[in-house]
Amino acid sequence: MTSSIAQSIVQIDGSFCEGGGQLLRNAVALSALLSKPISIFNVRQNRRPPGLRRQHEAGINLAASICSADTKGVEVDSTMIDFRPGPIQLPKTLSADPGTAGSTTLLLQIAFPCLLFSPSAHQAESESQEAPYHFGISPTLTVHRRGYYPKGGGSVLCTVPAIPGPLFPVVLTERGEVNCDPGECPPQRMVSDAHRTLVASGIPARKISITAVRERDQDVVGAGGGILLWAETDKGCLIAGSAVSIKEKKPKRVGEEAAKELVRNLSHGGCVDEYLQDQMIIFLALAQGTSIVKTGPLTDHTRTAIHIAQRMTGARFHLDENGPDSTTITCEGIGFTPSSR
Template sequence: MTSTIVHSLVHIDGSFCEGGGQILRNAVALSALLSKPISIPNARHNRRPPGLRKQHEAGINLAATICSAETEGVHLASTSVTFKPGKIELPKTLTADPGTAGSTTLLLQVSLPCLLFSSSPTSPSQLTLCGGTNASQAPQIDYTQHVFLPFMKRHFGVDIALKIMRRGYFPKGGGAVFCSVPSLTRALPPVTLTERGPVRLVRGEARVGGLPFILAERMKNAARATLLAGGVSPTAIRINAVRESQEEAFGSGGGILLLAETDNGCVIGGSSVSTKSKAPEEIGNEAAEELLRNLRHGGCVDGYLQDQIIIFIALAKGRSTVKTGPLTDHTRTAIKIAEQMTGATFHLEENPSGFVIISCDGIGYTPSL
C-alpha cells in the first residue's frame, strides 16, 4: 500500500502588518516551491480599494502556471484567494501581462523564486513581463537591474539576465521586460553582510520618455545639489541625464535612480518617479534625500532590498546575518510569511542608533524529485 502526503491548507491573514500585495506575492511563491496549499482571506485588506488588482491577478496566475496550481478567487476585487500548487517542471517560457501599468518588477517578485530551483539540471526559463517599468509603489525596473539582481549574483551565485525591451510609464503601461532565469539543483548559500565600508561612488540616471530632455537635466542637477549639501564629495558623483526615443518607451514619464557603491561591494539605492504634480527638482531631491537617509543608518542594504531578500535567506542553508536600516512594514510582513511557510527562524537586533541586524536560520531548501 502506498501513502500520499496531503498538506492541509495554510491560512494566511491578508490584513497582517502592511496588509497589501506583498503578502500575496510571498505566500504564493513559497506555496509553489514548498507544495503547501494556502488560503488568504482579507486580501489587500489595508489598501483602498481592498482586494486584488489586475497586477495581483496576473502575478498569481503566472505562479499558478509555473506550478500547475488550482486556484479560487483569483479575479479583480477578490478579497479571498486559495492556491493549491502542483509540480514545478522547468524550464518554462512564459508571458505575463496585466493589461495595465501594473509593475513588471512585482510580477518578477512572485515568479522568480518559483523558477529558481530544479531537481535536475535544466536550461534557463524565459520570462516576458509586460506593464509598467517605472512607477510609484514598486521598485523601478532600473533598481531591479542594478541593485537586486547584482545582489543575487554576488551573494547567491544566481546570474539572472534582464533586458528592458520597452519602458512603460504610468498610467498607460505598455512596457516589456525579458528575463532569463537559471535554475539551481543546490541550496542557496547563507549571506553574511555586516560591514558596508565607505562610499566610493554615487552614480545614477535621471531619465524621461516622451518628455523634453531638459526635465531629466533638472532632475539630475537637483539631485546633485542635494547630495553635495548632504556631504557627498563632488568627485564621487556621476549622474547622467537620458531621454528615451519613441521606440524605447511607451507613453510619457520619467524618474531617477541613484546608487551609492561602497568599498565592500554594497550598493545602496535612492529613487523617485516623475508625476504631473511634482516639479523635476522635487523628484531629484526626493531620490537624493532617500539615498542619504539610507546611508546614514550604516546598513548594508536599503529599504527596498531589505524585504526582497527575506524569502531567499529563509530558503538558504545555514545562518544569514544582514545589517540594515530600520525595518519597514514590508520586511516585517515578509519575515512573518517566511516563518509561517518555511519554518525558518529569524532574530532581530534593533539598535537604538537606527540600524538592525537581521539573522535567519534558513531551511536549506532543495526541490524534491
C-alpha cells in the same frame, strides 16, 4: 476534500502588519515552491480599495502557470483566494500582462523564487558558483521597452539560470566606505537638483556622477521619466534611491526626492537599503546555513516577509534591533532544493 488535506492548508490573514500585496506575493511564491496549499483571507485589507488589483491577479496566475496550480477567487476585488500548487515544470518560457501600468518587478517578485528551482534545472550540473553576496544567483534582466504611466505597455525579459544546489547564505555586516554615487536620469533639471541635494547632505561633489539618459521614441510607450541613484561601497554593497516623474510633479521635486531617499538609506549605516531589506527575506529563508544582514530600521514590509517566511518554510529568524536606526537580521535557512519539496 478530505479532512487530512484540509488540515494541511496554511491559513493566512492578509491583514497582517503591512497588509498589502507583498504578503500575497511572498505567500503564493512559497506555496508554489514548497507545494503547500494556502488560503488567504482579508486580502490587501490595509489598502484602499482592498482586494486584488489586476497586477495581483496577473502575478498569481503567472505563479499558477509555473506550478500547474488550482486557484479560487483570483479575480479583481476578491478578498479571499485559494492556491493549490502542483509540480513545478521547467524550463519553459512564461509571460504575464496585467493590462495596466503596473510594476513589472512586482510580477517578477512572485515568479522569481519559483523559477529558481525545478527538478530539471536541479539535475543540470553547472560550474561551481562562488558569489555569496548574491546567494550564488546570476539572472539577467533585459528591458525591451519602457511603458510610462498611465498607458503602461513596457516589456521586460528575465532569464533565470539553473542552480546546482541550495542557495548560499550571505553575511553582510560591514558596509564599508562609499566609493561613488552614480545614477541615471533625465532631464537635466532632475540631475542638478539631485546633485545639489546630495552635496547639501555632506557627500563630496567629487564622488557624485549622474548620467542623463533619453530613450529612443520607438523604445517607449507614453511619456514620462524618472531618476535612479545608487551608492557603491568598497565592500560590495549597493544603496539606492529613486523617484518617478508624473505630470503633477516638477522635475526639481523628482531629483530631490531620489536624493533624499538615497541619503536616508546611507544615514543608518546598513548594508542594504529599505527596499532590498524585505526583498531578500525569502532567499535568506531558503538558503543553506546562517545568514546575517545589517540594515537600517526594520520596515513593515520586512516584518511581514519574515512572518510569512517562518510560517511557510520553518526557517528561524532572530532580530537584534540596536536602537531605532539599526537592525541585524539573522536567519537559519532551510537549505531548500527541489528534492526537499
